[in-house]
Amino acid sequence: MKCTRCKKLACVSLPSHHSGFCKDCYPLFFTRQVETAIRREKMFTHGERILVALSGGKDSLALMLELKLQGYDITGLHIDLGIPNSSNKARAKVENFCDMHDLTLQVLEMEKEGLPIPEVKAFINRPVCAVCGKVKRHHFNRIAREGGFDVLATGHNLDDEVARLFANTLRWDTAYLSDQGPMLPAAEGFVRKVKPLFRLTEFETANYAFLKGIEIHSAPCPYSGGASFTNHKKLWGELEHRSPGQKFQFYHGFLKRGKPAFPVQEETSGVTLTPCDECGSPTSVGTCSVCRIKATVRENKAKAEATQG
Amino acid sequence: MITVNLEPDGEVIELHGTKTVIAVLNRLKLRPSMAIVARNDELLTSDRRLTPGETILVRKVTSAG
Numbered sequence: 611m612k613c614t615r616c617k618k619l620a621c622v623s624l625p626s627h628h629s630g631f632c633k634d635c636y637p638l639f640f641t642r643q644v645e646t647a648i649r650r651e652k653m654f655t656h657g658e659r660i661l662v663a664l665s666g667g668k669d670s671l672a673l674m675l676e677l678k679l680q681g682y683d684i685t686g687l688h689i690d691l692g693i694p695n696s697s698n699k700a701r702a703k704v705e706n707f708c709d710m711h712d713l714t715l716q717v718l719e720m721e722k723e724g725l726p727i728p729e730v731k732a733f734i735n736r737p738v739c740a741v742c743g744k745v746k747r748h749h750f751n752r753i754a755r756e757g758g759f760d761v762l763a764t765g766h767n768l769d770d771e772v773a774r775l776f777a778n779t780l781r782w783d784t785a786y787l788s789d790q791g792p793m794l795p796a797a798e799g800f801v802r803k804v805k806p807l808f809r810l811t812e813f814e815t816a817n818y819a820f821l822k823g824i825e826i827h828s829a830p831c832p833y834s835g836g837a838s839f840t841n842h843k844k845l846w847g848e849l850e851h852r853s854p855g856q857k858f859q860f861y862h863g864f865l866k867r868g869k870p871a872f873p874v875q876e877e878t879s880g881v882t883l884t885p886c887d888e889c890g891s892p893t894s895v896g897t898c899s900v901c902r903i904k905a906t907v908r909e910n911k912a913k914a915e916a917t918q919g
Numbered sequence: 920m921i922t923v924n925l926e927p928d929g930e931v932i933e934l935h936g937t938k939t940v941i942a943v944l945n946r947l948k949l950r951p952s953m954a955i956v957a958r959n960d961e962l963l964t965s966d967r968r969l970t971p972g973e974t975i976l977v978r979k980v981t982s983a984g
Binding site for chain 2: 621622623625630633667668669769770811812813815816828843844847850
């Protein structure tokens with residue numbers, strides 16, 4: 611296969627774009643997709659401060675490097691979840707990456723926050739992935755707010771967005787459908803949230819990370835077995851193989867024609883947010899869900915220790 | 920024989936009778952957009968031919984949390 615741009619031997623084939631690219635031209639394709647996403651969705655400007663959530667995976671590290679190359683004012687944020695034999699490896703990849711590329715990094719340790727994820731798994735009777743996601747979003751927003759950042763950027767890609775939209779649609783979850791998108795404007799207590807990789811698939815970010823020599827943390831989380839999004843991604847992988855471009859059409863069709871119907875509904879059934887009594891984060895009840903989770907972990911852990919003792 | 924280093928599984932798999940990247944992916948039950956394939960530092964598209972004795976990297980791209 612030849613490169614669509616320069617006719618040299620291609621190293622990446624993209625059926626959904628009817629294109630292939632060589633190692634020199636592929637990063638240009640990637641850069642242009644990110645530039646288009648930022649421009650069309652008015653995500654941020656070169657004058658704004660951007661906090662980038664870094665998990666250590668290919669997507670977040672590729673995003674961080676690409677935003678640096680595009681000259682944005684970026685700071686990385688990694689949350690050390692405290693999961694044995696996993697979190698330390700992810701953290702090391704992020705720290706090495708930021709050292710290598712001279713990038714500013716903040717690390718939040720869940721152990722020090724009194725909520726290491728192994729304790730959430732042990733003492734909270736809910737799916738650990740859902741609680742972990744909630745806790746991470748809470749701290750991303752809190753740190754962005756407290757640090758005076760204009761925007762929080764995450765490495766969510768087209769596959770992530772399609773899997774989430776698919777799950778939300780299967781449940782007809784109008785609340786989630788009303789705010790799903792690549793750019794969520796700032797609101798009372800919440801910073802603006804953006805997903806600059808939303809036009810690119812996991813395959814495309816994986817190729818970029820490889821060509822840029824990014825060392826990634828690729829081992830799955832030991833707690834994530836059976837996560838529904840992973841199964842949805844497999845289903846969509848088959849659909850995309852049979853009909854290249856389906857993912858993009860599904861997601862962009864939603865943004866253009868589906869999503870506009872949902873905010874109207876949420877306006878009539880939405881709830882009022884006030885600052886959490888304990889941490890100040892926005893919540894619809896007096897104490898936010900993360901503070902309540904922390905309290906429940908504390909109580910259940912004390913009960914378990916009393917029983918053992 | 921082609922030796923495959925499969926990531927993130929960490930497995931090493933030896934495949935016989937596979938002469939192209941797409942044949943390797945088919946044997947691993949992977950679609951071309953579900954994994955990147957590389958020989959040393961070179962990414963390979965699924966139409967590329969392989970030579971017996973070579974070692975390649977197959978890295979699945981679906982993040983699982």
